[in-house]
Structures are given as structure tokens and as C-alpha cells.
Amino acid sequence: MTQAPTPTADTVRRLVRSLLGEGAASDVRPAATGAEPATWWVGTRHVLRLATDRETALRQRRELRLRELVRPYVSVTVPTSVAHGEWAPGLTYTLDGKVPGGSAEEHHVSALGEADLAALLTGLREVPVRQAETLGVPRAAPRSLEALRQSAEAAGRRLAEADEFDPARPERLTREASAQLGVQPGSPAVLVHHALADEHLVVGADGRVRGVLGWTDAVLGDPAEDIAALALRVGSPAAVRAATLAGYGARPCLRGLWLARCDTLVHLAGTLAGRPSAPASVSLPLLRTRLRRAWEPILLERVTELREDGTGEDGPA
Numbered sequence: 164m165t166q167a168p169t170p171t172a173d174t175v176r177r178l179v180r181s182l183l184g185e186g187a188a189s190d191v192r193p194a195a196t197g198a199e200p201a202t203w204w205v206g207t208r209h210v211l212r213l214a215t216d217r218e219t220a221l222r223q224r225r226e227l228r229l230r231e232l233v234r235p236y237v238s239v240t241v242p243t244s245v246a247h248g249e250w251a252p253g254l255t256y257t258l259d260g261k262v263p264g265g266s267a268e269e270h271h272v273s274a275l276g277e278a279d280l281a282a283l284l285t286g287l288r289e290v291p292v293r294q295a296e297t298l299g300v301p302r303a304a305p306r307s308l309e310a311l312r313q314s315a316e317a318a319g320r321r322l323a324e325a326d327e328f329d330p331a332r333p334e335r336l337t338r339e340a341s342a343q344l345g346v347q348p349g350s351p352a353v354l355v356h357h358a359l360a361d362e363h364l365v366v367g368a369d370g371r372v373r374g375v376l377g378w379t380d381a382v383l384g385d386p387a388e389d390i391a392a393l394a395l396r397v398g399s400p401a402a403v404r405a406a407t408l409a410g411y412g413a414r415p416c417l418r419g420l421w422l423a424r425c426d427t428l429v430h431l432a433g434t435l436a437g438r439p440s441a442p443a444s445v446s447l448p449l450l451r452t453r454l455r456r457a458w459e460p461i462l463l464e465r466v467t468e469l470r471e472d473g474t475g476e477d478g479p480a
Contacts, residue, residue, distance in 0.1 A: 168251045170213045175203050179211065182246045182258055195444070205258065209245060213256045220255040222379040227257060228298045229378050233354070237286035239279055240365070240374035262374035264365040267396045268449075273370025277401050280372055280393060281408030284386065288409070290354040292383055302352060303384035308341035308421065315425035318432035325435060327451070328428065332458065336421050344418045352383045359392035360453075361442065386411065390419025391426065398456040399423065423457040 168174075172191065180188035183205070193200035194210060201219075203211045214220035227244055234241045240262050247257040264270070272280070296302075315336070322328035356363070356375065363377035390411070393402035402423075403416045430441035431450045441450060 167216055167254060170201060170215065170250070174250065175211060175213075178250050178256065179205050179258075183209070204261075208261055209258055210261050211256060211258050213250055214254050217253055219379075220253060223255045223257060225299045226378045226381075229295065229300060229381060232294055232298065233286070233290055233378070236289045237375070238282045239372050241378075242374065242376055262365045262376065264367045264373040266362050267364045267366050268362075270366040270368055271370055272364075272366055272372065272397045272401060276366065276370045276372050277397075277405045278408065280397070280401075280405035283372065283375060284389060284406060284409035284411070287356065287389065288353045288386065292352060292354070295354050295381075295383060300354070301382055303355070303357075303382040305346040305385040305387075306422065308336070308345055308418065308425075309338065311422070311425045311429075312336045312338070312341045315428045318428040321432045321436070322428060327431065327435070328454070336425065341421075344414060344421060346385055346387075346418070347414070353386050355382050355384050355386060355388050356380075356392075357382050357384075357388055359389055360395040361444070364396055385415075385418070387415045387419035387422055390416060391422035394420060394423035394457050395427070395453045396456075399459045400461050403461050420457075420461065423453075427454040427457045 175191050176188040179191055187206055187209075190206045191211070192204050194202040194204050201213045201215050203213075205211050212223070214223045227247060230241045230244075242259040242262060244257045244259055247255065250256040319328055319330055323330040356378065357380040358377050359375070361377060363375055364372060365374040365376065367373045386406075390402055390406045393405060396402075397405075399420055403420065406416045406419065427450070430439070430445070431447075431454055433440045434447055434450055445453075
């Protein structure tokens with residue numbers, strides 16, 4: 164099997180020179196640390212992303228088409244490709260216009276920013292599922308809350324022993340609750356960004372959400388996954404307020420809350436034990452911050468009684 168070529172600074176300069184001219188090629192730099200970065204800043208206005216294997220290339224081609232499908236449905240900026248093609252046989256690139264702003268770690272999301280998040284969730288739900296499937300967006304089955312609950316309970320005990328988590332917290336995901344909060348039969352799948360917890364929310368200094376990057380991991384599935392990701396980024400109260408504004412009822416809001424809480428326990432415990440399950444880019448301090456955000460109490464979980472007829476899955480909470 165032929166090994167894929169490795170992108171280098173010279174590779175990037177030659178490609179940028181062919182796309183934007185000699186001047187642009189003099190100002191390229193890696194967007195992240197690492198010996199073989201696949202994402203590069205090009206001046207102050209562009210970002211170049213290189214696929215380094217065939218699977219990534221396939222997802223990047225799909226992403227370009229998906230962004231065009233999503234764009235009319237969301238009010239925030241979706242990146243635009245200035246140029247795209249292959250930088251090596253079978254390996255793609257896209258040169259995107261940079262979306263101005265910082266990350267949700269750098270800028271606090273304001274009340275108007277929460278409305279932007281609500282509009283984003285609303286727009287994702289309105290994207291036609293059939294058209295997304297035609298583009299090759301895969302379906303993803305909802306995760307088992309019961310399996311996640313068991314893993315989180317064990318992780319919580321280990322974190323309590325390490326003085327990283329208070330096991331006496333009143334918010335607990337019981338076996339009964341995991342059954343109640345699960346996706347109800349007949350609930351429609353929606354387009355899920357599936358990576359909003361990473362560096363993909365672009366936030367302005369005024370707290371407004373300016374754009375959403377990184378659409379390669381999008382799936383058709385459970386909208387609670389995006390609610391969970393927002394809880395890790397902006398805290399549980401803000402995430403649930405945004406989801407409620409988007410028209411989601413108590414069940415998906417609380418399911419997203421518990422996905423986030425269980426994930427943070429499992430990821431932090433695994434990292435402390437030397438078996439990290441979170442992405443390598445997520446540092447130990449950030450895992451602790453995400454744990455705190457996910458476990459912020461919200462009023463909804465204290466006042467909601469879920470019925471078995473499915474009420475609360477899509478209607479207002």
C-alpha cells in the first residue's frame with residue numbers, strides 16, 4: 164500500500180502561490196502545533212486545510228457540498244471555499260475565507276449570542292434530511308444513555324477518590340431517568356453538526372456567534388448531541404435556553420444535558436488515568452472546565468415530569 168505524502172511548508176507555499184500569487188505564499192503558518200499540520204493560515208484572510216488520507220478527503224468533499232446545502236438555513240456564517248482541488252493524487256484541499264472572530268473560549272457568549280445558537284439549532288433541524296443523505300451524510304444511531312450512565316458512574320467514583328468531583332451532587336442520572344430521556348420511537352433524525360464542542364464556534368468580542376466551522380463530522384441523528392456540545396462550550400443553562408428557544412422540549416434538552424455530564428466524567432477520569440478518550444487537543448484544564456460547565460444546575464431538570472407518550476421530544480419545554 165502506497166504511503167500518503169506528508170504536507171510540508173514548501174508544499175503549502177507552492178500550492179498557495181498557484182492559487183493566490185507569490186505575495187500570499189510568503190505568509191503561511193501552521194494553524195496548530197504539530198510536526199505535520201494539515202491546517203494553515205494564509206495571510207489574515209484565508210485558511211488552507213489539507214486532507215492527509217483518503218477518508219479525510221472523502222469527508223472534505225462531502226463537507227463542501229454540505230456547507231452549500233446548510234447555508235440558506237442558518238443565520239450565522241458558514242465558511243466559503245475560495246478554491247478547492249487536490250494537492251496530491253486523491254488528497255483534497257480547500258482554501259476557505261477566514262471567519263472573523265475568536266472561539267467560545269476567548270469570548271463569552273451573550274444573550275444575543277444565545278439567540279444566535281437557537282437560530283443555528285433551528286436551522287439545522289430545517290435542513291432537508293433527504294438532501295443531506297443524497298450528499299452522503301451518514302445516519303448515526305442515538306447513544307445508549309444506560310450504557311453511558313454506567314460508564315459515568317464508574318468514572319465519577321474514580322474522580323471522587325481523586326477529589327475531582329463531588330459524588331453527593333443532587334443531579335443524578337438514574338436507570339429510570341435514562342429510560343425516560345431516551346429518544347422516543349418515531350422521533351425524526353435531524354442534521355447534527357456533531358463537533359460544536361471543538362474550536363468550531365466563532366464568537367465576536369460582542370458575544371454574538373459569527374460563524375460555525377468544521378462540518379466534516381456532521382451526521383443525521385439525535386439533536387441532543389449538539390445540545391450536549393453547547394453545554395461543554397457555553398454551560399448547561401445557556402445551552403438549554405438556546406435549545407428551548409429553538410423549540411426543543413424537555414426530553415431532548417435534558418438528554419443533551421446528561422450526554423454532556425456523562426461525557427465529561429468519562430473523559431476526565433480517562434485522561435487522569437492515562438487513557439484519554441477526549442480529542443488530543445482538549446487539555447486537562449479544559450476538561451475540568453467542561454466538567455464544571457456541564458454540571459451547572461438548571462431549573463428545567465427540577466420541574467419537569469416526562470410522560471411516556473413522547474410529549475416533550477419536539478414541542479416547547
